[in-house]
Amino acid sequence: MKRRPIYRILAGFGLLLLLLLGLDRAFPVPPAPLYSPIVLAQDGSVLHAYLNPTQKWRMKTELREITPVLRAAIIEKEDRWFRWHLGVNPLALVQAAGRNLFGTGHTTGASTITMQVARLLEPKERTFPNKLLEMARAVQLEAHYSKDEILQLYLNLVPYGGNVEGVKSAALLYFQQTPDYLSLAQTVTLAIIPNRPRGLVLGKNNAAVLRERNRWLRRFGAAGLFPKQDVEDALLEPLDVQRHAAPTLAPHLARRLVRQFPRQAIIRSSLQRAKQSKAEDLTRNYVRRLRELGITQAAVLVINNRTRQVEAYVGSADFRDFASQGQNDGVVAVRSPGSTLKPFLYALAMDRGLVTPKQLLPDVPTNFQGYRPENFDKHCNGEVTLERALAYSLNIPAVRVLNQLGVPAFTDKLRQAGFRSVTRNRAQLGLSSILGGCGASLEELTNLYVTLAAEGNYRELALVASPQPLSEKERGSSSKKSHASPLSFFGGEGGVPRQAGTQLISPAAAFLTTDILAQLTRPDLPLGAASSMRLPKVAWKTGTSYGRRDAWSIGYNREYTIGVWLGNFSGQGSPALTGADVATPLLFDLFNALAYNSPNDWYAPPAALDFRLVCAESGLVPGENCPNQLIDYFLPNVSNGQRCQHQREVLVSEDGSFTYCRACAPAAGYRRALYPNLLPEVAAYKEAQGIPYRRLPPHNPQCQQVRGGRELAPTITSPTANTEYVLNHHEQQQLLLSCATDGEVRQVHWYVNDQFLRTAKATERVFFRPQPGPLKISCADDHGRNTDVLVTVTELE
Structure with missing residues (x-):
């Protein structure tokens, strides 16, 4: 009972x-308050801030930014018993009621910090019933959040006049510092304003703010809250502040990250503040000097090769330049890449065993199934080594190598490297893709060069820093209550997981490509050769798109890869817009500013690479007739082991006037001789240009042997097979006939629809006016070998 x-x-x-x-x-x-999205640098400083959806500056103050000084000042001033009560202070209520009823002392409301948070979260008219609701909410908040979280909420919501709310917003807009970097005097200044945000306005009532600040400093000193000397020093600190604009560094990346993480109040980017600021200044000032040349925009990307983190991101020369479309992001804009893909192509070709650095490639006018590329300077060199073709960015050798490698194999690697435009349009891409015929962004291209810098290993770039571990204090303060996560309430920091790489090219091929690109003479050395020892060593490549609409320059060393694009967002070209002349100076300005006097730790040849002797005339393994030899790198068990045949042995008459074949060689009266074994197109080019070479004498005219063989038949270089030609009748336009033949051929015979047209020299260019309709063009050489092509002619009246 x-x-x-x-x-x-x-x-x-x-x-x-x-x-x-x-x-x-x-x-x-x-619900959680609506914070101003802010983007941080890697060190935690604010790069860019936006107004919140209600057009207020309310930046989230993190727990680590609430310093012991700020915490002590706020609690001492607002709620001494904050750590002990459960949201409502009964003693304070009794004291306030007594003062208000009997009129003794100042009239007070006895609001605790938690009650103020409740009122700031749900603003209401100040009435007695609403006060009771406020007290109930305070108890509820105490049940859900820790004391530190409640204090954090308070400091994020307190008003500072106008549209400024929260201690972090006030610290940044008035002192240009985050709360954890403020002095004692500045901290106390921000602690006293929330009770009188209209009377104590920083920048307008600085004298009144100073008097109130010093009064509270003396009270804090008398209470022993801070050391006496610190208080005395704070009293001497002047207060000359005004409101500043919010930080606006890296506007393009900030906008991109805020869109990517729309629910996060704080996003910690991978950017380094000093590098970002320097890159923006250099880019803006450089483009300002180019405006008279019709060049108005630029974009820059700086990547740390070891971490794959983007440390500087400049989307345009000036975000606020509306006339030049400065809000466009040049880092992600898809443009024509020009010649910037050539290093990757040659690296892939070396991995396939198709080429080596010293191997000679034909650089002559060539028709690739209807595609006729030209070098940038409209000049051909006959034959060049691969390393020269890459160093001087020659177009025709690059197209020839791509033709050998195969467009699908090349574009498949670009797809693996994250080229989105290539992935979408892969079926439509052809040989022109190596000369800018495919779309690419600065971000994609620069990461491709990071892959070369990382010995062929590809990984996605990191725009957001990895999540930072909490300190012991933050872990302790955030683990008290578990009903609601502080990160879900206040917004968290974005991060990216570390990714495993994809080996796109071998370390050996990456090294050989880097070795070639590093041999180019820097444009800034002739004027500053004395200080070149302090300049960073760089491997670099330029590119210029068709019509001079885009200029590229991308360089790398072991530490950094920097990509530069210049042009106009309107797509308008400029005669001065070339990668070498316009983009490269900015590239080296950036390298010199960001990596000056850095250790030039350069690449070493990988173990999979070896040396061998090659013929100087072809770059192939020496044959029987290769007296001139040199050393070249090669990939064992991969590189082509074909023997050099740059010369061939032929039988010639004693006077050297004609040659014999095996069928017509006499018993005596001839000798053996070596002659250049040139490709037909190379021989035709040298003949047309008047370049001297040892030409094979004509074949024995008395020989009765008919030598067929389609492999030595003439190659018709014009017109292109299966092509429609539209000719203007009034302009009397004609069709060009040309071919490439074996070195022994002296004459060719041209036929149209099996009707004889004329006989011409093997290297002669023939013009004629065809009739409209389908045409069969035939070319027969003086050895009886024949080739046909079919074309269609349409005539415009």
């Missing part, structure tokens, strides 16, 4: 608890 009162008490407590839980569910905690 005696236990019944205890059961009744427990039952009463149970019912009360159920009632409170029911009320908590029926009236949940107010």
Whole structure:
């Protein structure tokens, strides 16, 4: 019988608890405040800030930014018993009621910090019923959040006049520092304003703010809150502040990240503040000097090769330049890449064993199934080594190598390297893709060069820093209550997981490509050769798109890869817009500023690479007739082991006037001689250009042997097979006939629709006026070998 009162008490407590839980569910905690999205640099400093959806500056103050000085000043001034009460201070309520009823002392409201948070979360008219609701909300908040979290909420919501709310917003806009970098005097200044945000306005009432600040400093000193000397120093600190604009560094990346993480109040980017600021200044000033040349925009990307983090991101020369479309992001804009893909092509070709650095490639006018590329300077060199073709960015050798490698194999690697435009249009791409015929962004191209710098290993770039571990204090303060996560309430920091790489090219091929690109003479050395020892060593490549609409220059060393694009977002070209002349100077300005006097730790040849002797005339393994030899790199068991045949042995008459074949060689009266074994197109080019070479004498005219063989038949270089030609009747336009032949051929015979047209020299260009309709063009050489092509001619009246 005696236990019944205890059961009744427990039952009463149970019912009360159920009632409170029911009320908590029926009236949940107010939603999280709408914060101003801010983007941080890697060191935690604010790069860019935006107004929140209600057009207020309310930047989230993190727990680590609430310094002991700020915490002590706020609690001492606003709520001394904050750490001990459960949201409502009964003693303060009794004291306030006594003062208000009997008129003794100042009239007060006895609001605790938690009650103020409740009022700031749900602003209401100040009435007695609303005060009771405020007290109930305060108790509810205490049940859901730790004391540090409640203090954090308070400091994020307190008003500072106008549209400025929260201590972090005030610190940045008035002192240009985050709260954890403020002095004692500045911290106390921000602690005293929230109670009088209209009377104590920084920048307008600085004198009144100074008097109030010093009054509170003396009170804090008398209470022993801060050391006496610190207080005396703070009293001497002047207060000359004004409101500043919010930080606006890296506007393009900030906008991109805010769109990518729309629910996060704080996004920690991978950018380095000093590098970002320097890159923006250099880019803006450089483009300002180019405006008279019709060049108005630029974009820059700086990547740390070891971490794959983007440390500087400049989307345009000036974000606020609306006339030049400065808000466009040149880092992600898809443009024509020009010649910037050539290093990657040659690296892939070396991995396939198709080429080596010293191997000679034909650089002559060539028709690739209807595609006729030209070098940038409209000049051909006959034959060049691969390393020269890459160093001087020659177009025709690059197209020839792509033709050998195969467009699908090349574009498949670009797809693996994250080229989105190539992935979408892969079926439509052809040989022109190596000369800018495919779309690419600065971000994609620069990461491709990071892959070369990383020995062929590809990984996606990181725009957001990895999540930072919490300190012991932050871990302790955020683990007290578990009903709501502080990160979900206040917004968290974005991060990217570390990714495993994809080996796109071998380390050996990457090294050989880097070795070639590093041999180019820097444009800034002739004027500053004395200080060149302090300049960073760089491997670099330029590119210029068709019509001079885009200029590229991308360089790398072991530490950094920097990509530069210049042009106009309107797509308008400029005669001065070339990668070598316009983009490269900015590239080296950036390298010199960001990596000056850095250790030039350069690449070493990988173990998979070896040396061998090659013929100087072809770059192939020496044959029987290769007296001139040199050393070249090669990939064992991969590189082509074909023997050099740059010369061939032929039978010639004693006077050297004609040659014999095996069928017509006499028993005596001839000798053996070596002659250049040139490709037909190379021989035709040298003949047309008047370049001297040892030409094979004509074949024995008395020979009765008819030598067929389609492999030595003439190659018709014009017109192109299966092509429609539209000729203007009034302009009397004609069709060009040309071919490439074996070195022994002296004459060719041209036929149109099996009707004889004329006989011409093997290297002669023949013009004629065709009739409209389908045409069969035939070319027969003086050895009886024949080739046909079919074309269609349409005539415009």
